[in-house]
Amino acid sequence: MVDNSQKPPQQQIVEVYQNIVSAKHPDLAAAWPIISGFNTKIGSFQGWLIVVLKHTGNTTFTTSSGLGELNSGLVGVAAIEKSNKRTVRDRLTSHFGLKPSDAIFIVPPNGDIGEELETVLQQHEFVMGLVPMKIFLSHKGADKPLVREFKQTLALLGFDPWLDEDAMQAGAELERSLLKGFNDSCAAVFFVTPNYKDENYLASEVDYALQEKRKKGDKFAIITLVLDKNGSEAVVPQLLHRYVWKEPSNHLQALREVIKALPVQTGSVYWKQ
Incomplete structure (x- = not known):
C-alpha cells in the first residue's frame, strides 16, 4: 500500500x-x-x-x-x-x-x-532465469521441415521455441538434453502426423511433458496437434489421450491453436523503436 x-x-x-x-x-x-x-x-x-x-x-x-x-x-x-x-x-x-x-x-x-x-x-x-519460458517442439525427424516453419514463426512473434537441432550441442547426451529442454519450458507442442510413432525418445518426451505438467500446473501447457499428411491417419499416443487435442485443417489454424493454448503471451502492438 x-x-x-x-x-x-x-x-x-x-x-x-x-x-x-x-x-x-x-x-x-x-x-x-x-x-x-x-x-x-x-x-x-x-x-x-x-x-x-x-x-x-x-x-x-x-x-x-x-x-x-x-x-x-x-x-x-x-x-x-x-x-x-x-x-x-x-x-x-x-x-x-x-x-x-x-x-x-x-x-x-x-x-x-x-x-x-x-x-x-x-x-x-x-x-533472473527462475521461470521456464521455452516452448518444446516434439516431432518425428521426418517432420522437421514443417516444425522448423513453426519455430521460425513463433520466434518472430517473440516466443522462445526449443528445437533439438538448435538447442542440443554436438556430443550432448540425448536423454539429459531432452530433460533440460522440458525443465526450461512452459509448454510442449506435440506435432502428431502419420510419422509420429510412440517409440524411442518420443515416449520419453511424452513422459517428461506429463512430469512438467504435474510439477508446474497451469504454468505448463501440453498442446497436441494432429496434422493430416496426404490423407494418412495420425494416431495420438495413449499417454496424451487425457488432454484435448486439435485437428487443424491447415498450418495457420494450427499456429493459432498453439498461441491460444500457451500460458505466455505476446505484447500489445505498438510502433517499432
Whole structure:
C-alpha cells in the first residue's frame, strides 16, 4: 500500500518489494533488479500514480524526475482499468525504452499495489532465469521441415521455441538434453502426423511433458496437434489421450491453436523503436 507518509512513493514501493523478494529468494535479493539500485520517473494519470523504475545496480547514486500529468495518447487508453493495465504497461515500456530488468508500477487511487508487485516479481523472476519460458517442439525427424516453419514463426512473434537441432550441442547426451529442454519450458507442442510413432525418445518426451505438467500446473501447457499428411491417419499416443487435442485443417489454424493454448503471451502492438 502506498500512503501519504513522508517517504516518497518509490521508496515505499521498493521497500515492500524488497521484503517480498527477500522472503522468496533470500540468496538472490542483493543482486535483484531495482533492489540493487534504480532511477525514478514519477507521473500521474487521472488519479493513478505511474512510477517508472530503471534498474542501475548502483545504490549509492540515484536520480528522480517528475513526469507530470500524462496524456491519454501516451498512456494508450482513455481511462485505466484492470482489464487494460497490460496495454498501459506495454505502451509505457515502449515509450521509455525499458528493459525487463526495469519496472513500472501503475498504482490505483486507493494505493493498493498488491497486483503490481506480483506482476513485477514475475517479470524479474524471468530476468533472473527462475521461470521456464521455452516452448518444446516434439516431432518425428521426418517432420522437421514443417516444425522448423513453426519455430521460425513463433520466434518472430517473440516466443522462445526449443528445437533439438538448435538447442542440443554436438556430443550432448540425448536423454539429459531432452530433460533440460522440458525443465526450461512452459509448454510442449506435440506435432502428431502419420510419422509420429510412440517409440524411442518420443515416449520419453511424452513422459517428461506429463512430469512438467504435474510439477508446474497451469504454468505448463501440453498442446497436441494432429496434422493430416496426404490423407494418412495420425494416431495420438495413449499417454496424451487425457488432454484435448486439435485437428487443424491447415498450418495457420494450427499456429493459432498453439498461441491460444500457451500460458505466455505476446505484447500489445505498438510502433517499432
